[in-house]
Amino acid sequence: MASFGHPEDGLLDASPWYLWGPYLSERAWGTVREDYSADGTAWEAFPHDHARSRAYRWSEDGLGGICDAGQRLCFALALWNGQDPILKERAFGLTGNEGNHGEDAKEYWWYLDAVPSHAWLRWRYHYPQRAFPYERLVTENRRRSRQEPEYELLDTGVFDDGRYWIVEADYAKADPEDVRIRVRLTNAGPEPATLHVLPTVWYRNTWSWEPDVPKPRLADAGGSAIGVEHDGLGPLVLQAAPAPDGVVPERLYCENETNAQRLFGSPSVTPYPKDGINDHVLHGAATVNPAREGTKAAFWYRVTVPPGETAELSLRLAPAADPDAFGPAFDTVLARRRAEADAFYAALTPPGTSTEDAMIMRQGFAGMIWGKQFYHYDVARWLDGDPAQPAPPPGRRFGRNAGWRHLDAADIMSMPDPWEYPWFAAWDSAFHAVALAHLDPAFAKYQLILLCREWFQHPNGAIPAYEWAFEDLNPPVQAWAALQVYDIDGRRDIAFLTRVFAKLLLNFTWWVNREDAEGNNLFEGGFLGLDNIGPIDRSHLPAGFTLEQSDATAWMAFYCLNLLEMARELARHDPALSDLVVKFMEHFALISEAMRGKDLWDEGDGFYYDVLRGADGAAEPLRVRSMVGVIPLFATKALREEDFQRVRRLSKAFAAIPEHHVLGTAGGERFVSVGVAAQGRVRRILTHLFDEENFLSPYGLRALSRWHERHPFSVRVPGGTASVGYEPAESSTGMFGGNSNWRGPLWIPLNYLVLRTLEDYHANLGESVKVEYPTGSGQQRTAGEIAEDLRQRLLSLYRRGPDGRRPAYGWVRHLQEDPHWRDNLLFYEYFHADNGAGLGASHQTGWTGLLAELVARPTAQRPPRREVRR
Numbered sequence: 001m002a003s004f005g006h007p008e009d010g011l012l013d014a015s016p017w018y019l020w021g022p023y024l025s026e027r028a029w030g031t032v033r034e035d036y037s038a039d040g041t042a043w044e045a046f047p048h049d050h051a052r053s054r055a056y057r058w059s060e061d062g063l064g065g066i067c068d069a070g071q072r073l074c075f076a077l078a079l080w081n082g083q084d085p086i087l088k089e090r091a092f093g094l095t096g097n098e099g100n101h102g103e104d105a106k107e108y109w110w111y112l113d114a115v116p117s118h119a120w121l122r123w124r125y126h127y128p129q130r131a132f133p134y135e136r137l138v139t140e141n142r143r144r145s146r147q148e149p150e151y152e153l154l155d156t157g158v159f160d161d162g163r164y165w166i167v168e169a170d171y172a173k174a175d176p177e178d179v180r181i182r183v184r185l186t187n188a189g190p191e192p193a194t195l196h197v198l199p200t201v202w203y204r205n206t207w208s209w210e211p212d213v214p215k216p217r218l219a220d221a222g223g224s225a226i227g228v229e230h231d232g233l234g235p236l237v238l239q240a241a242p243a244p245d246g247v248v249p250e251r252l253y254c255e256n257e258t259n260a261q262r263l264f265g266s267p268s269v270t271p272y273p274k275d276g277i278n279d280h281v282l283h284g285a286a287t288v289n290p291a292r293e294g295t296k297a298a299f300w301y302r303v304t305v306p307p308g309e310t311a312e313l314s315l316r317l318a319p320a321a322d323p324d325a326f327g328p329a330f331d332t333v334l335a336r337r338r339a340e341a342d343a344f345y346a347a348l349t350p351p352g353t354s355t356e357d358a359m360i361m362r363q364g365f366a367g368m369i370w371g372k373q374f375y376h377y378d379v380a381r382w383l384d385g386d387p388a389q390p391a392p393p394p395g396r397r398f399g400r401n402a403g404w405r406h407l408d409a410a411d412i413m414s415m416p417d418p419w420e421y422p423w424f425a426a427w428d429s430a431f432h433a434v435a436l437a438h439l440d441p442a443f444a445k446y447q448l449i450l451l452c453r454e455w456f457q458h459p460n461g462a463i464p465a466y467e468w469a470f471e472d473l474n475p476p477v478q479a480w481a482a483l484q485v486y487d488i489d490g491r492r493d494i495a496f497l498t499r500v501f502a503k504l505l506l507n508f509t510w511w512v513n514r515e516d517a518e519g520n521n522l523f524e525g526g527f528l529g530l531d532n533i534g535p536i537d538r539s540h541l542p543a544g545f546t547l548e549q550s551d552a553t554a555w556m557a558f559y560c561l562n563l564l565e566m567a568r569e570l571a572r573h574d575p576a577l578s579d580l581v582v583k584f585m586e587h588f589a590l591i592s593e594a595m596r597g598k599d600l601w602d603e604g605d606g607f608y609y610d611v612l613r614g615a616d617g618a619a620e621p622l623r624v625r626s627m628v629g630v631i632p633l634f635a636t637k638a639l640r641e642e643d644f645q646r647v648r649r650l651s652k653a654f655a656a657i658p659e660h661h662v663l664g665t666a667g668g669e670r671f672v673s674v675g676v677a678a679q680g681r682v683r684r685i686l687t688h689l690f691d692e693e694n695f696l697s698p699y700g701l702r703a704l705s706r707w708h709e710r711h712p713f714s715v716r717v718p719g720g721t722a723s724v725g726y727e728p729a730e731s732s733t734g735m736f737g738g739n740s741n742w743r744g745p746l747w748i749p750l751n752y753l754v755l756r757t758l759e760d761y762h763a764n765l766g767e768s769v770k771v772e773y774p775t776g777s778g779q780q781r782t783a784g785e786i787a788e789d790l791r792q793r794l795l796s797l798y799r800r801g802p803d804g805r806r807p808a809y810g811w812v813r814h815l816q817e818d819p820h821w822r823d824n825l826l827f828y829e830y831f832h833a834d835n836g837a838g839l840g841a842s843h844q845t846g847w848t849g850l851l852a853e854l855v856a857r858p859t860a861q862r863p864p865r866r867e868v869r870r
Contacts, residue, residue, distance in 0.1 A: 014069070016176035017117035020317075023374040023412055024065035024074050026091050026105075026419040026843070032400065032467045033058040033377050033423075036385075038393035040400050042468075043095035043103070052086055053259040053275040055205040057386075058376045059422075061090045062200070064109070064123035064169045066179070069412055071204050071374040072216075072232055075317065077169060077183065078298060080196035080281060083131035087198065087278045091419055092134060100144040101730040102740070105419045105842055106137050106153045110824040112168075113362065114369035115344055116440035120337040121171040123370070124824060128158035129165065129193050146732045154814055163189040166820060167197075172337035174318075177236075180333050181315040187305040188820060194304045196281060198252075199315055201226060201238050202296035205256045209386035219293040224248050225321050226297050234319065240299040241314040241326040249301045252277045253294035254287065348438060348856055357855045360798045363825045364852030365439055367845025368414065368432065372443075373422060375413040377467070380405040404470045408455045414447050417829070420841035423467035426451055427474035427529050430481035431749050431847040434488070438856045441489040445496045448482050452503035461510030472539065473525045475555045476511060479504050479562035486569075488857070494573055501566045508559060512587075517546050521594035522611075525552030532735040533626050533703065533742035534610065535715055535722035542718040544615035550600045550608035551628040553591060557635035560588040561672070565637060582647055585639070588672075595632065606684030608632050612715070624713050624724050625705035627742065627750050630689060633682065634753050638669045638764045664765045671764040683771060689754070690786070691775035699807060699836040700751045700794045702728070703742040706833070728833040730840075745830040745839060749847040751794055752854070758787035759859060784859075791854050797836050798825060798851065807836030827851070 028034065029051040035042035036057075046054065051061070060067070062076025079088040093105035113122035133156045140151040158164070166186035173179050187193050207213040214231070221227030221237050228236035242248050254276030260268045262275070276287035277298050305311045316325045345362045353361075379401055385392045401407070413424045414432040421428075429447050437444040450456060451463050463478070464470035482500045486493060515523045524547055526539035538547055564584035571577040595601065599611050599619060608629035612620040663671045663679055673682060689695045694705040704726055712725035724743060731741035761769070762784030770780040773789070781789075797808045800822075808828060809815035816822060827848040829840025 015117065017119060017173070018412075019068055019176055020066055020173070020179055021069065021118040021372060021412070022066055022114070022121055022123075022370045023069060023071060023372060024067045024076060025059055025061045025373050025415075025422040026063075026109075027093070027422050028056045028059045028061040029090075030095055030103075031058075031422060033382065036392050036396075038395060040396075043097060047095065048090075048092060050263060051090060052278055053262050053273065055208060055256055055258045055274055057205075057209065058382075059374060060202075060204050061422075063088065063090060064125060064167075066118070066121070066171060067204075067374060068233060069374070070232065070410070071376070072206075072230055073201065073203055073228060073236070075181075075199070075201050075238070077167065078198040078200050078277070079127055079165075079167065080198070081127065081129050081131075081165070082194060082196065083129070085131075085134070085282075087281060088127060088132070089200070089278070092132070092137075093419060094138060094141055098138050099141050099150065100146055100148060101150055103420055104141075104150060108153065108821075109843075110826065111363070111367040111370035111843070111845065112824065113338075113341060114366040115337075115341050116369060116443065117173075118171070118369070119173040120341045121169075121370070122366070123169045125167045126159070126821075127165040127167055127195075128153075129163040129189055130158045133158060146730070146734070150730070152812075154812060159814060161190060163193075165193075165195055170334060170338075172334040174329075174333045178318040179316065180330055181317070182334055183313040183315070184310055185303055185305055185313070186310040187307055190307050192304055192306050194302060197301040197303060197313060198277065198281070198298040199238075199240065199301075199313070200277070200296065200298040201228070201317075202256050203230065205295070208257065208388060210388050215295065217293055218253065218295060218297045220251060221321060223321065223323075224251075224299070226251060226299075236317060236319060237321045239316045239318070239321055239325050243301050243303055243313065244311045245304075247302075249299035251292060251297060252280060252300055253289040253292055253297045255289075256295045350856070350858060353855060356799045357795060359823065360795065360825065361852040361855035364827060364845055364849045364855075365435070367827055367843065368435055368849045368852070369439065371415045371418055371432075371843075371845055372412055373415045373418060374410075375415075375424060376410045377407065378409070379407040400468070401470050404458065404464065406455065406459065407464060407470065411450060413450065414846065416846040417841040417844045419843060420829075421466075421844075421846075424451070425466040425474060425529075426463050427477050427749075428846050430477040431752070431850055433481050434484045435849045435853040437485040437488040438853065441485065441493075444485045445489075445493070448478060448485065448500055449496070449503075451478070452500060452507070457503060457507070458510075460514075461506035461508075462514075463507050472527070473515070474529045475525075475551075476507065476559045477555075478507070479559055479566060483562055483565060491569075494570065497566060498570055501563070501570060504563060504566075508563060511556060511559070515552065521553070521556075521591045522548040522600065523552035523556050525549055525555065527736070528552055528555070530627065530703075530742045531740040532731055532733055533628060534622060534624060535713060535724045536612075536622075536717060537735055538610075541612075545717075546613050548599065548611045548613060549628070550595075550610055551631040553595055553600065554608075554632040554635050557588055557591045557595070557632070560584045560591060561635055561637040564588065564639075568640075568643070578646065581643060585643060585647055588635075592635075601681065606681070607688060608685075612717075620715060622713070622715060625688060625694065625707055626724075627703050627747075630685060630695070630701075630750070630754065633673070633685060634757050636663070636671060636673045636757060636760055638671050638760070641668050641670065644670070663761070664769065666764055666766055669764065671761070679769070686771050687775050690771070690773045694775075696774055697746055697833045697836075698793060699797050699831060699833075700746045700748075700790060701754060702744055702833040703747055703750070703830075704744045706744070728835075729837070740840065741830070744833050746833050746836075747830045748794065748850050751790065752847075752850045755787045755790045755794075755854075758783040758790070762787065787859075791858065795851060795854060797831055797838075807831075808838040810835065810837030 029046045030043045032042050034046040037045035060074050065076025067074040091107040096103045109125040168184040170182045207215040216230040224240045226238045254272040255270045257273050259273035260266045272289045279285040279287040303311050314326050349358050416428045433444040433447045465472040465474045567580035610622045663673050695701045709726035714723035726744045728744040773781040773786050805816050814821045826842045827845040828838030829844040
């Protein structure tokens with residue numbers, strides 16, 4: 001596949017094949033960027049009911065769509081079953097306040113296939129033939145408590161008797177500027193049905209926000225074609241083939257302008273607003289432009305399909321119209337690109353991989369490619385408002401993200417979930433980059449570099465966490481990810497490593513200066529992406545309290561060791577950087593010594609805990625057996641004897657410290673683990689971790705020990721008592737919106753780090769070191785054998801077992817049994833710890849996409865596989 005370009009310049013220097021891609025979000029309403037309210041209630045400030053009628057300020061959304069890399073021109077599908085109250089132009093879901101477990105998409109769509117250059121893309125959607133139950137989904141989920149399951153679209157019965165449409169969109173590029181589009185419509189129902197299909201093209205509104213910005217136009221271009229006139233794109237034409245019955249589709253035009261009359265009772269700037277096509281198709285309203293021009297346009301197909309049969313529609317976006325656009329060459333391009341995709345993934349699949357695992361890998365990687373989105377957010381402009389619009393409420397200048405006025409983004413970024421999380425999150429991005437490195441190393445590097453660029457990284461060195469609060473902290477995993485990407489790409493791009501290293505030095509210094517309140521090398525990082533894992537909100541403590549965190553401190557030791565490895569690698573090319581090897585060895589020692597103390601480590605339990613410290617200095621360990629106490633295992637690294645000798649020659653205090661941390665030696669290297677006397681604490685933590693009554697699940701490792709099911713933990717804090725109990729599925733607490741739960745479920749990213757850490761143990765300590773696995777079984781296994789078993793458990797979430805069920809799909813009959821559904825994979829945010837059912841966001845092919853990485857790279861020592869399409 002085509003190379004993304006040099007990571008230094010990203011989009012400015014990307015291959016032409018990246019001009020068009022799946023950069024169009026599944027949701028733009030309800031985001032922070034579109035929130036211009038006085039109270040910062042983003043979900044309510046721009047609800048789904050506004051989306052069809054209100055022009056977006058910062059980005060666009062659509063069904064199965066594509067756009068150019070600057071999101072100037074967008075293309076997506078709109079559908080109408082003849083029953084719904086609105087056109088289906090975007091995926092529907094519940095806001096954070098409507099869902100009984102927080103925000104949640106209430107639709108079924110899949111990213112079936114993709115290649116890095118977007119020369120081949122496949123998307124699938126199941127659309128009911130009955131009226132879509134918008135109100136029922138909202139009402140019933142609002143009624144249900146957090147102790148009850150979510151009310152899903154399948155629960156409403158709208159798919160019963162097969163009364164739904166299977167809509168598939170295939171995109172194939174003949175060349176970088178010639179996109180062939182095939183839409184397949186399958187009637188899964190028992191009788192003939194008619195579907196209105198409106199392939200829609202429109203411009204992102206860039207002209208309403210300030211004066212003197214020219215408005216581009218769409219207009220008839222002869223035949224069945226819509227002409228594109230945009231200064232930045234050059235001439236383009238969207239052609240549409242006749243319907244299967246030979247009828248040429250009607251062309252409808254309106255403006256991508258807000259329907260102010262409908263929303264606010266004030267005059268609209270045009271009689272043909274954004275929802276003009278919707279109102280015309282559904283109600284026959286005179287809301288489309290009879291002059292056949294505008295900034296939004298659609299072809300209107302009415303397709304009747306017999307039961308069980310499929311109809312096809314064909315479109316082409318290219319620089320010029322072609323009278324033979326839909327001849328044999330059209331199908332040839334699609335067939336060729338699909339065959340190339342088959343070859344691409346065949347080369348990426350390790351020998352001996354099962355058909356099931358190959359499918360998991362391919363759909364997982366496809367979801368990651370479809371998750372690349374155009375992200376646009378100029379914080380200063382957002383805070384101050386636009387010249388051509390009313391000023392925002394004065395209070396917003398001191399509210400959310402007010403300290404990040406420098407952040408000015410207009411980039412293609414890898415998103416956690418294009419519907420639920422259509423914005424970046426810093427530690428998610430790091431995990432994404434590791435998986436994406438197998439597909440497109442340059443794009444993976446660009447993602448890591450991007451968050452460290454001057455328009456993202458704060459002048460003080462902080463890296464923005466996520467859109468809802470840039471000032472929050474995510475675990476500092478960027479250095480680890482950069483090394484992983486460097487390895488996967490063949491350990492050859494020193495310029496990339498140098499570039500990232502320089503910026504991460506600033507970030508590391510910011511952590512040391514800002515997140516160690518007492519200067520004792522015990523860090524306080526807040527919730528650190530683990531949301532409700534503790535009994536209290538770790539980001540908002542009672543006045544006068546501090547929380548010394550085992551995970552924050554361990555992440556910093558982990559950060560130290562990864563920066564140390566980067567410095568050591570770079571010093572091979574620039575010996576002056578060897579001083580930084582010494583610096584990070586010393587800093588690692590300081591953090592390790594702090595963790596060796598008795599505050600965070602509980603000798604009786606053999607586990608690490610957070611410590612809540614009051615204004616009087618009294619310490620209260622929060623004895624919750626969770627991933628917080630497992631993360632210290634990650635801070636391990638093989639150090640060469642020459643590194644120790646260098647420190648000794650400098651007569652540094654560190655020279656006497658390493659023996660406290662050495663796990664073993666092999667081949668002239670020492671394997672160091674933070675705060676753990678040689679194998680002692682490691683073995684005690686692993687005893688808990690590999691106990692099936694504690695952390696070890698049939699599908700991986702729980703986020704919190706099942707021991708707390710019988711022994712819930714509680715602690716008295718100002719204002720009452722806070723508690724934690726084992727919750728293997730959705731959260732029963734409203735902390736962080738109630739949609740994220742680390743109090744029991746299985747999460748892929750930390751499982752992944754445990755697995756790779758065990759591989760490091762095995763690589764450095766060899767076959768001689770074994771531990772009991774599972775705890776109590778009497779079986780002694782090497783760390784490598786345990787890592788492989790964990791890999792098998794994680795992949796079993798999506799493998800069809802002997803009973804034909806995929807654990808991730810729980811007991812949902814359609815997803816488990818129906819051949820139209822069961823092999824289309826949804827990559828969930830997290831999983832039920834005891835039965836493996838997928839939970840949370842349903843398209844989190846971000847860090848859950850690490851499952852694809854576990855297929856492509858079964859062991860960390862496997863030689864990297866890279867494919868380049870020319």
